[in-house]
Amino acid sequence: MLIDRFGRKIDYLRVSITDRCNFRCLYCYSIKKWKKLKHEDILRFEEILKVVKVGSELGIRRVRITGGEPLLRKNVEYFIKELKKISGIEDIGLTTNGYFLLEKAEALREAGLLRINISLDTLKKEKFERLTGVDGWERVWKGIQKALKLGFSPVKINAVIVRGFNDDEVVDLAKLTLDYPVEVRFIEFMPIGENSFWNEENVFLASEIKKRLEEVFPLEPAEKVGGGPARVFKWGRGIGKIGIISPISESFCEKCNRLRLTADGRLRPCLFSDFEINLKAIIRGEAKGSIEDAFFQAVEKKPERLELHPTERFMRAIGG
Ligand code: SAM
Ligand code: SF4
Numbered sequence: 001m002l003i004d005r006f007g008r009k010i011d012y013l014r015v016s017i018t019d020r021c022n023f024r025c026l027y028c029y030s031i032k033k034w035k036k037l038k039h040e041d042i043l044r045f046e047e048i049l050k051v052v053k054v055g056s057e058l059g060i061r062r063v064r065i066t067g068g069e070p071l072l073r074k075n076v077e078y079f080i081k082e083l084k085k086i087s088g089i090e091d092i093g094l095t096t097n098g099y100f101l102l103e104k105a106e107a108l109r110e111a112g113l114l115r116i117n118i119s120l121d122t123l124k125k126e127k128f129e130r131l132t133g134v135d136g137w138e139r140v141w142k143g144i145q146k147a148l149k150l151g152f153s154p155v156k157i158n159a160v161i162v163r164g165f166n167d168d169e170v171v172d173l174a175k176l177t178l179d180y181p182v183e184v185r186f187i188e189f190m191p192i193g194e195n196s197f198w199n200e201e202n203v204f205l206a207s208e209i210k211k212r213l214e215e216v217f218p219l220e221p222a223e224k225v226g227g228g229p230a231r232v233f234k235w236g237r238g239i240g241k242i243g244i245i246s247p248i249s250e251s252f253c254e255k256c257n258r259l260r261l262t263a264d265g266r267l268r269p270c271l272f273s274d275f276e277i278n279l280k281a282i283i284r285g286e287a288k289g290s291i292e293d294a295f296f297q298a299v300e301k302k303p304e305r306l307e308l309h310p311t312e313r314f315m316r317a318i319g320g
Helices: 045-058 076-085 101-110 125-132 137-149 167-174 206-214 279-283 291-300
Strands: 012-016 062-066 091-096 115-119 155-161 182-188 219-221 231-235 241-245 258-261 266-268
Touching (some): 045 279, 045 291, 076 101, 101 137, 167 206, 182 206, 206 219, 206 241, 258 291, 279 291
Parallel strands (some): 012 258, 062 091, 182 241
Antiparallel strands (some): 219 231
16 A cells, blocks of 8 residues: 555556647646657556556556646547556546547547546637637537536536636636536646746635635535545535635645656656656666555655645646
8 A cells, every 4th residue: 555654545646648738728838948758758558557557556546647638649548448457446537628529538438438527717719719829619618518418427627717817707617517517626726837827916716716606606515526635515506516626725735645647757746846756767677676666655755745836847747
Protein backbone atom coordinates (compact mmCIF):
# COMPACT_ATOMS: atom_id res chain seq x y z
CA MET A 1 0.00 0.00 0.00
CA LEU A 2 1.14 3.51 -0.71
CA ILE A 3 0.88 5.61 2.45
CA ASP A 4 2.74 8.89 2.69
CA ARG A 5 4.52 10.53 5.64
CA PHE A 6 1.30 12.21 6.70
CA GLY A 7 -0.79 9.05 6.71
CA ARG A 8 -2.55 9.72 3.42
CA LYS A 9 -3.40 6.64 1.38
CA ILE A 10 -2.44 7.15 -2.27
CA ASP A 11 -4.71 5.23 -4.62
CA TYR A 12 -5.29 7.61 -7.53
CA LEU A 13 -3.10 8.24 -10.58
CA ARG A 14 -3.72 10.98 -13.11
CA VAL A 15 -2.12 10.12 -16.40
CA SER A 16 -1.39 12.71 -19.05
CA ILE A 17 -1.22 10.90 -22.39
CA THR A 18 -0.22 13.93 -24.45
CA ASP A 19 0.96 17.50 -24.05
CA ARG A 20 -0.66 18.46 -27.37
CA CYS A 21 -3.87 20.43 -27.46
CA ASN A 22 -6.07 21.92 -30.16
CA PHE A 23 -7.20 24.68 -27.75
CA ARG A 24 -5.21 27.56 -26.33
CA CYS A 25 -7.16 28.29 -23.15
CA LEU A 26 -5.99 31.55 -21.66
CA TYR A 27 -5.75 30.10 -18.16
CA CYS A 28 -3.76 27.08 -19.24
CA TYR A 29 -1.46 28.24 -21.95
CA SER A 30 1.35 30.62 -22.62
CA ILE A 31 2.58 30.71 -26.16
CA LYS A 32 5.91 32.18 -25.14
CA LYS A 33 7.29 29.39 -23.05
CA TRP A 34 5.64 26.24 -24.23
CA LYS A 35 7.82 23.81 -26.13
CA LYS A 36 6.18 20.77 -27.69
CA LEU A 37 7.54 17.43 -26.49
CA LYS A 38 9.30 15.35 -29.09
CA HIS A 39 7.30 12.36 -30.21
CA GLU A 40 9.88 9.92 -28.84
CA ASP A 41 9.78 11.62 -25.44
CA ILE A 42 6.10 10.85 -24.95
CA LEU A 43 5.44 7.56 -23.18
CA ARG A 44 4.01 4.84 -25.41
CA PHE A 45 0.76 3.28 -24.25
CA GLU A 46 2.60 0.04 -23.45
CA GLU A 47 4.93 1.98 -21.16
CA ILE A 48 2.07 3.71 -19.37
CA LEU A 49 0.28 0.38 -18.95
CA LYS A 50 3.41 -1.05 -17.36
CA VAL A 51 3.45 1.82 -14.85
CA VAL A 52 -0.24 1.43 -14.05
CA LYS A 53 0.18 -2.31 -13.58
CA VAL A 54 2.93 -1.82 -11.01
CA GLY A 55 0.87 0.98 -9.42
CA SER A 56 -2.14 -1.31 -9.14
CA GLU A 57 -0.03 -3.90 -7.32
CA LEU A 58 0.89 -1.17 -4.83
CA GLY A 59 -2.66 0.04 -4.27
CA ILE A 60 -3.55 2.38 -7.14
CA ARG A 61 -7.27 1.83 -7.74
CA ARG A 62 -8.35 4.81 -9.82
CA VAL A 63 -6.89 6.26 -13.02
CA ARG A 64 -7.85 9.45 -14.82
CA ILE A 65 -6.72 10.00 -18.39
CA THR A 66 -5.96 13.60 -19.19
CA GLY A 67 -3.57 15.85 -21.09
CA GLY A 68 -3.17 18.19 -23.07
CA GLU A 69 -6.19 17.01 -24.97
CA PRO A 70 -6.35 13.21 -24.55
CA LEU A 71 -8.72 12.69 -27.47
CA LEU A 72 -6.05 14.01 -29.83
CA ARG A 73 -4.05 10.88 -29.20
CA LYS A 74 -4.75 8.06 -31.62
CA ASN A 75 -6.18 4.85 -30.25
CA VAL A 76 -7.13 6.16 -26.85
CA GLU A 77 -9.96 3.59 -26.90
CA TYR A 78 -7.40 0.79 -27.19
CA PHE A 79 -5.59 2.26 -24.19
CA ILE A 80 -8.81 2.29 -22.17
CA LYS A 81 -9.55 -1.34 -23.05
CA GLU A 82 -6.07 -2.36 -21.91
CA LEU A 83 -6.35 -0.32 -18.70
CA LYS A 84 -9.59 -2.11 -17.89
CA LYS A 85 -7.79 -5.44 -18.04
CA ILE A 86 -5.43 -4.48 -15.21
CA SER A 87 -6.68 -6.15 -12.09
CA GLY A 88 -7.00 -3.78 -9.17
CA ILE A 89 -8.00 -0.79 -11.30
CA GLU A 90 -11.59 -0.20 -10.28
CA ASP A 91 -12.30 3.16 -11.81
CA ILE A 92 -11.21 4.89 -15.04
CA GLY A 93 -12.15 8.44 -15.97
CA LEU A 94 -11.22 10.86 -18.73
CA THR A 95 -11.03 14.66 -18.81
CA THR A 96 -11.47 16.31 -22.20
CA ASN A 97 -12.16 19.68 -23.77
CA GLY A 98 -14.99 17.91 -25.59
CA TYR A 99 -14.09 19.04 -29.10
CA PHE A 100 -13.72 15.51 -30.48
CA LEU A 101 -16.40 13.90 -28.35
CA LEU A 102 -19.03 13.90 -31.03
CA GLU A 103 -17.01 11.49 -33.15
CA LYS A 104 -15.21 9.67 -30.32
CA ALA A 105 -17.90 9.18 -27.68
CA GLU A 106 -19.24 5.91 -29.09
CA ALA A 107 -15.82 4.28 -29.32
CA LEU A 108 -14.97 5.45 -25.80
CA ARG A 109 -18.19 4.02 -24.43
CA GLU A 110 -17.64 0.74 -26.27
CA ALA A 111 -14.15 0.59 -24.78
CA GLY A 112 -15.85 0.63 -21.39
CA LEU A 113 -15.33 4.23 -20.30
CA LEU A 114 -18.09 5.47 -18.04
CA ARG A 115 -16.85 8.57 -16.24
CA ILE A 116 -16.19 11.67 -18.25
CA ASN A 117 -15.32 15.26 -17.35
CA ILE A 118 -15.78 17.89 -20.02
CA SER A 119 -14.46 21.43 -19.73
CA LEU A 120 -16.93 24.18 -20.54
CA ASP A 121 -16.31 27.58 -19.00
CA THR A 122 -18.91 29.63 -20.79
CA LEU A 123 -22.27 29.29 -22.51
CA LYS A 124 -21.42 32.11 -24.90
CA LYS A 125 -19.99 31.12 -28.26
CA GLU A 126 -18.00 34.27 -28.82
CA LYS A 127 -16.49 34.17 -25.32
CA PHE A 128 -15.64 30.51 -25.81
CA GLU A 129 -13.64 31.43 -28.90
CA ARG A 130 -11.85 34.24 -27.05
CA LEU A 131 -10.96 31.83 -24.25
CA THR A 132 -9.89 28.80 -26.25
CA GLY A 133 -8.88 30.31 -29.58
CA VAL A 134 -11.29 27.94 -31.32
CA ASP A 135 -14.79 28.47 -32.69
CA GLY A 136 -16.02 25.25 -31.12
CA TRP A 137 -18.73 25.90 -28.54
CA GLU A 138 -21.42 24.15 -30.51
CA ARG A 139 -19.32 21.06 -31.11
CA VAL A 140 -18.50 20.78 -27.42
CA TRP A 141 -22.13 21.25 -26.49
CA LYS A 142 -23.19 18.53 -28.93
CA GLY A 143 -20.44 16.33 -27.51
CA ILE A 144 -21.88 16.76 -24.02
CA GLN A 145 -25.36 15.87 -25.30
CA LYS A 146 -23.98 12.80 -27.00
CA ALA A 147 -22.16 11.71 -23.83
CA LEU A 148 -25.44 11.96 -21.92
CA LYS A 149 -27.31 10.06 -24.60
CA LEU A 150 -24.77 7.25 -24.57
CA GLY A 151 -25.15 6.83 -20.82
CA PHE A 152 -21.81 8.13 -19.59
CA SER A 153 -22.11 8.58 -15.86
CA PRO A 154 -21.19 10.72 -14.19
CA VAL A 155 -20.87 13.47 -16.77
CA LYS A 156 -19.09 16.36 -15.09
CA ILE A 157 -18.70 19.80 -16.57
CA ASN A 158 -15.60 21.66 -15.41
CA ALA A 159 -15.68 25.46 -15.39
CA VAL A 160 -12.70 27.53 -14.27
CA ILE A 161 -14.10 30.81 -13.01
CA VAL A 162 -12.03 33.90 -13.73
CA ARG A 163 -13.12 37.23 -12.27
CA GLY A 164 -14.25 39.67 -14.89
CA PHE A 165 -14.25 36.98 -17.56
CA ASN A 166 -16.94 34.43 -16.75
CA ASP A 167 -17.98 35.04 -13.14
CA ASP A 168 -21.17 36.55 -14.56
CA GLU A 169 -22.06 33.06 -15.84
CA VAL A 170 -21.87 31.13 -12.56
CA VAL A 171 -25.66 30.99 -12.19
CA ASP A 172 -26.31 30.17 -15.86
CA LEU A 173 -23.75 27.36 -15.79
CA ALA A 174 -25.30 26.04 -12.57
CA LYS A 175 -28.71 26.08 -14.23
CA LEU A 176 -27.54 23.24 -16.46
CA THR A 177 -28.09 21.03 -13.41
CA LEU A 178 -31.80 21.89 -13.47
CA ASP A 179 -32.24 20.31 -16.91
CA TYR A 180 -29.46 17.73 -17.23
CA PRO A 181 -28.08 14.98 -14.95
CA VAL A 182 -24.63 16.56 -14.90
CA GLU A 183 -22.34 17.72 -12.13
CA VAL A 184 -21.24 21.28 -12.88
CA ARG A 185 -17.92 21.82 -11.10
CA PHE A 186 -16.62 25.28 -10.44
CA ILE A 187 -12.85 25.46 -10.12
CA GLU A 188 -10.82 28.31 -8.68
CA PHE A 189 -8.26 29.66 -11.13
CA MET A 190 -4.82 28.31 -10.17
CA PRO A 191 -1.38 29.73 -10.90
CA ILE A 192 -0.08 26.85 -13.00
CA GLY A 193 2.83 27.65 -15.29
CA GLU A 194 3.85 31.23 -15.90
CA ASN A 195 0.52 32.50 -17.00
CA SER A 196 0.07 36.16 -17.80
CA PHE A 197 -3.69 35.77 -17.41
CA TRP A 198 -3.34 34.78 -13.73
CA ASN A 199 -3.20 37.18 -10.84
CA GLU A 200 -4.65 37.01 -7.37
CA GLU A 201 -7.41 39.46 -8.16
CA ASN A 202 -8.56 37.25 -11.03
CA VAL A 203 -9.33 34.37 -8.70
CA PHE A 204 -13.06 34.19 -8.15
CA LEU A 205 -13.25 32.48 -4.78
CA ALA A 206 -15.39 29.50 -3.83
CA SER A 207 -17.15 31.67 -1.22
CA GLU A 208 -18.11 34.13 -3.96
CA ILE A 209 -19.35 31.31 -6.19
CA LYS A 210 -21.47 29.95 -3.35
CA LYS A 211 -22.85 33.40 -2.57
CA ARG A 212 -23.90 33.91 -6.21
CA LEU A 213 -25.62 30.53 -6.26
CA GLU A 214 -27.32 30.93 -2.90
CA GLU A 215 -28.84 34.21 -3.99
CA VAL A 216 -30.91 32.08 -6.38
CA PHE A 217 -31.42 28.71 -4.58
CA PRO A 218 -29.94 27.23 -1.41
CA LEU A 219 -27.07 24.78 -1.74
CA GLU A 220 -27.53 21.54 0.14
CA PRO A 221 -24.73 19.04 0.71
CA ALA A 222 -25.13 16.07 -1.63
CA GLU A 223 -23.77 12.58 -1.72
CA LYS A 224 -20.33 12.40 -3.22
CA VAL A 225 -19.36 9.48 -5.45
CA GLY A 226 -15.66 8.63 -5.47
CA GLY A 227 -12.88 10.68 -3.89
CA GLY A 228 -11.51 13.94 -5.20
CA PRO A 229 -11.33 17.48 -3.95
CA ALA A 230 -14.83 18.74 -4.90
CA ARG A 231 -17.44 19.63 -2.32
CA VAL A 232 -20.72 18.50 -3.79
CA PHE A 233 -24.16 20.08 -3.47
CA LYS A 234 -27.69 19.91 -4.75
CA TRP A 235 -29.04 23.24 -5.91
CA GLY A 236 -32.73 24.00 -6.00
CA ARG A 237 -34.75 21.32 -7.77
CA GLY A 238 -31.78 20.33 -9.88
CA ILE A 239 -31.50 16.80 -11.22
CA GLY A 240 -27.75 17.27 -11.39
CA LYS A 241 -25.22 18.39 -8.81
CA ILE A 242 -22.89 21.28 -8.19
CA GLY A 243 -19.24 20.69 -7.32
CA ILE A 244 -16.92 23.35 -5.94
CA ILE A 245 -13.16 22.90 -6.10
CA SER A 246 -11.26 25.48 -4.13
CA PRO A 247 -7.51 24.87 -4.18
CA ILE A 248 -6.83 28.54 -3.49
CA SER A 249 -9.16 29.39 -0.64
CA GLU A 250 -9.69 26.06 1.13
CA SER A 251 -6.80 23.66 0.99
CA PHE A 252 -7.81 20.06 0.43
CA CYS A 253 -4.25 18.80 0.81
CA GLU A 254 -5.01 16.73 3.90
CA LYS A 255 -7.25 14.51 1.77
CA CYS A 256 -4.97 14.37 -1.27
CA ASN A 257 -4.76 10.80 -2.56
CA ARG A 258 -3.06 11.29 -5.91
CA LEU A 259 0.07 11.10 -7.96
CA ARG A 260 0.50 12.30 -11.53
CA LEU A 261 2.27 10.80 -14.48
CA THR A 262 3.24 13.40 -17.06
CA ALA A 263 3.17 12.75 -20.80
CA ASP A 264 6.97 12.53 -20.81
CA GLY A 265 7.01 9.94 -18.07
CA ARG A 266 7.68 11.93 -14.93
CA LEU A 267 6.02 10.81 -11.73
CA ARG A 268 4.92 13.94 -9.91
CA PRO A 269 3.83 13.84 -6.25
CA CYS A 270 2.05 17.22 -6.23
CA LEU A 271 0.58 19.51 -8.87
CA PHE A 272 2.23 22.49 -7.22
CA SER A 273 5.66 21.07 -6.53
CA ASP A 274 8.10 20.82 -9.41
CA PHE A 275 9.77 17.74 -7.92
CA GLU A 276 9.47 14.84 -10.39
CA ILE A 277 10.94 11.38 -10.83
CA ASN A 278 12.12 10.44 -14.30
CA LEU A 279 10.24 7.20 -14.67
CA LYS A 280 10.68 7.18 -18.42
CA ALA A 281 14.45 6.83 -18.00
CA ILE A 282 13.89 3.93 -15.61
CA ILE A 283 11.43 2.18 -17.93
CA ARG A 284 13.75 2.62 -20.91
CA GLY A 285 16.79 1.35 -19.01
CA GLU A 286 18.55 4.74 -19.11
CA ALA A 287 18.55 5.12 -15.34
CA LYS A 288 18.81 2.75 -12.43
CA GLY A 289 15.84 1.87 -10.28
CA SER A 290 12.48 0.21 -10.56
CA ILE A 291 8.97 1.48 -11.20
CA GLU A 292 8.02 0.23 -7.76
CA ASP A 293 10.77 2.25 -6.07
CA ALA A 294 9.76 5.31 -8.07
CA PHE A 295 6.22 5.02 -6.66
CA PHE A 296 7.54 4.72 -3.12
CA GLN A 297 9.89 7.66 -3.63
CA ALA A 298 7.11 9.83 -5.09
CA VAL A 299 4.83 9.02 -2.17
CA GLU A 300 7.65 9.76 0.29
CA LYS A 301 8.14 13.15 -1.34
CA LYS A 302 4.52 14.23 -1.23
CA PRO A 303 4.50 17.58 0.54
CA GLU A 304 2.13 18.06 3.42
CA ARG A 305 0.39 20.91 1.67
CA LEU A 306 0.72 22.87 -1.52
CA GLU A 307 2.68 26.07 -1.71
CA LEU A 308 0.88 28.31 -4.09
CA HIS A 309 3.34 29.67 -6.57
CA PRO A 310 3.51 29.48 -10.35
CA THR A 311 4.87 26.06 -11.31
CA GLU A 312 7.54 25.67 -13.95
CA ARG A 313 5.39 23.47 -16.09
CA PHE A 314 2.01 24.30 -17.56
CA MET A 315 -1.14 22.41 -16.76
CA ARG A 316 -1.17 20.83 -20.20
CA ALA A 317 2.37 19.52 -19.68
CA ILE A 318 1.69 18.21 -16.18
CA GLY A 319 -1.75 16.84 -16.92
CA GLY A 320 -4.63 18.72 -15.35
N1 SAM B 1 -7.75 19.32 -22.27
C1 SAM B 1 -8.56 18.70 -21.30
C2 SAM B 1 -9.56 19.68 -20.73
O1 SAM B 1 -9.43 20.87 -20.97
O2 SAM B 1 -10.47 19.21 -20.06
C3 SAM B 1 -7.79 18.02 -20.19
C4 SAM B 1 -6.60 18.74 -19.65
S1 SAM B 1 -6.95 20.26 -18.79
C5 SAM B 1 -5.34 20.78 -18.34
C6 SAM B 1 -7.70 19.65 -17.32
C7 SAM B 1 -8.46 20.65 -16.52
O3 SAM B 1 -7.58 21.62 -15.99
C8 SAM B 1 -9.52 21.42 -17.28
O4 SAM B 1 -10.78 21.26 -16.68
C9 SAM B 1 -9.07 22.86 -17.20
O5 SAM B 1 -10.15 23.73 -17.14
C10 SAM B 1 -8.25 22.85 -15.92
N2 SAM B 1 -7.27 23.94 -15.86
C11 SAM B 1 -6.33 24.27 -16.75
N3 SAM B 1 -5.61 25.34 -16.33
C12 SAM B 1 -6.13 25.68 -15.12
C13 SAM B 1 -5.83 26.71 -14.16
N4 SAM B 1 -4.85 27.58 -14.37
N5 SAM B 1 -6.58 26.76 -13.04
C14 SAM B 1 -7.58 25.87 -12.81
N6 SAM B 1 -7.90 24.88 -13.67
C15 SAM B 1 -7.19 24.79 -14.81
FE1 SF4 C 1 -6.07 22.44 -23.84
FE2 SF4 C 1 -7.41 21.61 -21.71
FE3 SF4 C 1 -5.40 23.36 -21.45
FE4 SF4 C 1 -7.62 24.15 -22.59
S1 SF4 C 1 -7.40 23.45 -20.47
S2 SF4 C 1 -5.53 24.52 -23.39
S3 SF4 C 1 -8.29 22.35 -23.63
S4 SF4 C 1 -5.23 21.27 -22.12
